[in-house]
Every structure is written in structure tokens, then in C-alpha cells.
Amino acid sequence: MRHVLLATTGSDDCRRAEEFAVSYCAREAMPLRIIHAVDSSLEHYGQVDTLATEGDRHRFIGHARHQESHxxxxxxxxxxxxxxxxxxxxxxxxxxxxxxxxxxKQARRDGSELLVIGGKRKRFNPFSLSRSLMRKAPCAVKQIHE
Known part of the structure; x- marks a missing residue:
């Protein structure tokens, strides 16, 4: 089945990309997949207190993940x-x-036809997430700036 994958943070910088993806899917009668990726380096916050027990660190990481999901x-x-x-x-x-x-991974797993990404217009950075997605995504990538 054809569908669009929208990668978003839910921030105002992604608003135009979100609107484009939903409108495109409505016009083409396609389903939409929405992905929000949280960098796993968040887990380093479990190391804040060097005297904390391993259980406390795991509980903190679990709490941080729950809060970020919410x-x-x-x-x-x-x-x-x-x-x-x-x-x-x-x-x-x-x-x-x-x-x-x-x-x-999500674009490959679902066989996405189009990946829509948003963000701020910035100086050219060949190592940015958007540039990397344009090189590595298994489908067309449409970047919509704020």
C-alpha cells in the first residue's frame, strides 16, 4: 500500500511540513505514518548522580522516556x-x-513513497539530519521549511 511518512518533532518549525503531508494524503487518498524519533543519548541523563544506584538510574531513564512519550x-x-x-x-x-x-528504518519497513520533513531554513550543512535523510532514505524526500 502506498503511503507517506512524516518525520516531525511536533514543534512550530514543522507545522508547514505537517500541513503539507496531511493535505497531500487527503488529496491522494493515502494513509499517513507519523514518526517522532527521540535520540537515545537521552539515557546519559541517568548518569547525572554518580552515587545513584543502578536501579535509580533505570527508574530515571524510564521516567524520562515516559515523560517524553507523553x-x-x-x-x-x-x-x-x-x-x-x-x-x-x-x-x-x-x-x-x-x-x-x-x-x-521506518521508511524501508513500510515501503514509504514519500518522506516529508520540516525544520528551519539554515545555512548549508552537509551533515544535517535533513541532508543525511536525502542521501539515505529509500524514497523521495520533500523538505518543507517554516
Whole structure:
């Protein structure tokens, strides 16, 4: 089945990309997959207190992951509400690993036709996430700036 993959943080910088992806899916009668990747380096925060027990570190990491999942779902309410309003079927994925790896893996797994990404227009950086996605994604990539 053909579908679009939207990689978003749910921030205002991604608003235009979210609107484009939902509108495109509504127009083409395609389902939308939404991915929010949280860098797994978050786990280093478990090392803040060197005197903390291993159990305390794991509980802290679990709490941080739970809180980020909750916060991400709240940030992504806007795009999910827009998809529901236009009768676009969607699935939300929150992944915990390097964003480049998560997004490319999801695009390959689902056989995405198009990957939509947003963000700020910045100076050219050949090592940015958007440039890396354009090189490594198994499908067309459309970047929509704020």
C-alpha cells in the first residue's frame, strides 16, 4: 500500500511540513505514518548522580522516556487532529534511537513513497539530519521549511 511518512518533532518549525503531508494524503487518498524519533543519548541523563544506584538510574531513564512519550504525543495532537479532520488514516510511531536510523528504518519497513520533513531554513550543512535523510532514505524526500 502506498503511503507517506512524516518525520516531525511536533514543534512550530514543522507545522508547514505537517500541513503539507496531511493535505497531500487527503488529496491522494493515502494513509499517513507519523514518526517522532527521540535520540537515545537521552539515557546519559541517568548518569547525572554518580552515587545513584543502578536501579535509580533505570527508574530515571524510564521516567524520562515516559515523560517524553507523553510530551511528544501532546505536541503531535495538532497533526493528528488535522488528519482526523480531513479523514486521513494515520499511525503514530515514537522511536528511541538515533533519528536518522529510526526514520530510514521506518521508511524501508513500510515501503514509504514519500518522506516529508520540516525544520528551519539554515545555512548549508552537509551533515544535517535533513541532508543525511536525502542521501539515505529509500524514497523521495520533500523538505518543507517554516
Amino acid at each position: 510530551d511528544a504525543t501532546e505536541r503531535l495532537q495538532r497533526v493528528m487532529a488535522h488528519a482526523r479532520a480531513l479523514n486521513v488514516d494515520y499511525e503514530l510511531y515514537i522511536e528511541w534511537d538515533a533519528p536518522l536510523y529510526c526514520i530510514v
